[in-house]
Amino acid sequence: MRELKHLLNSIIIKTFALTGIIALILIFGFVIKESIPALEKAGMEIFTSFDWYPTFDPPSFGILTMLLNSIILTIVSSLIVLPLGYIIAFFMYDYATEFEKRMIKSSIDLLSGVPSVIIGMFLIIYISPWMLEIGAWSAENILLASIGLTILSLPYTASLMEEAMSSVDISLKEGALALGTTRFIAGFKVVSKAALPGIFNAAILTINRIIGETMVVLMAAGGANMLPLSIFDPVRPLTAAIASEMGEVEIGSIHYSALFASGLVLLTISFILTLISKRLSRRWSK
Structure with missing residues (x-):
């Protein structure tokens, strides 16, 4: 039995x-x-090709501009959210009291449950008017979309990095403190180095989340199919193009198929990033 x-x-x-x-x-x-x-x-x-004119005669289906827009937006957002997520995770791990840790975790959990469309509405109504006041020629731009992507992915990043640090054997930190290192050095150099595979994996998962996000970039990025010269320029990432055009395109047309080709590019990038993360995590763990 x-x-x-x-x-x-x-x-x-x-x-x-x-x-x-x-x-x-x-x-x-x-x-x-x-x-x-x-x-x-x-x-x-x-x-x-940089030209995306699927309804012209003859049509053009180049996605290179939108692909570069996705990459640029992902880089800018990652440069904001990854350091900020690490700082929050480090504070929760090493400096926060139990009450502070519970409060931060509760706030993170609540923030992670906010729908992306609500974040987009908040950006459009309250944040986008500030863009014009600081010199941007478009209220919706890379910076606005990056702020939204940071809000959306920060809970994810901070939680994963804090879990990676908490999984490190406490004896490593205690041994470093016993040898005379400061609390900051023990946490930053010893614990963070030991948790590096988990931290790196959290970074890759965050990047995957950013590059695949649709609603925030559709509402806040500006929707301009152009190569930006600054963070105040509007852009149109691949996800925004797919979301805005898929509902209107004729099923079975070349335009329809080109949108799926765009999705295939995003899926391939995500798959490659995940493989790199797993491979490097295994190597560092060894």
Whole structure:
């Protein structure tokens, strides 16, 4: 009877584990299948052209400008949220009292539950008017979208980094303190270095979350298909283009297929970043 229960538990666990793998394969297969018509007709123009005019005659399906917009927006947002998330995580791990830690965690949990469309509305109504006052020529721009992406992803980043630090054996920190190091040095150089695989993994997951976010960039980035010269310029990332055009495009058209090709690019980037994270985390752990 015990062996039968063990066999059933093993089958159930393996089934649920395989479900995620099968779902990932099906998603990749579906996106690739829908992208093939655009890849066959437009070819490398999709990845090398800056022109996105799908309704012109003849049409142009270059996504390079929007891809660069996504990358630029991700870099700017990451430069804000990753250091800020690390500072909050470090404070919660090493300096916060139990009451302060509970308060910060509660605030983070509440913030993580706010819908992205609400964050977008807050940015448009309250923050975007300030953009014009500080010299921006467009109220919706890279900086505004980066602020929204920071608000959206900060709880995720801080929680993961704090968990990575808390998972480090406390004896490492105690040993460093016993040798005469300060509390800050013990936490910053010893604990953070030991938690580096987890911190790096949190950074990669945050970047994946930022590059795949749709609603905030659709509402706050400006929607201009142009190469920006400053953080005050409007941009149109790939996710915003897909979200704004997918509902109006003719199903089965080359335009429809080109939007799926854009999604395939984002999916591939996310997949590559995840593989890099796993590989480096294993190497550092060893």
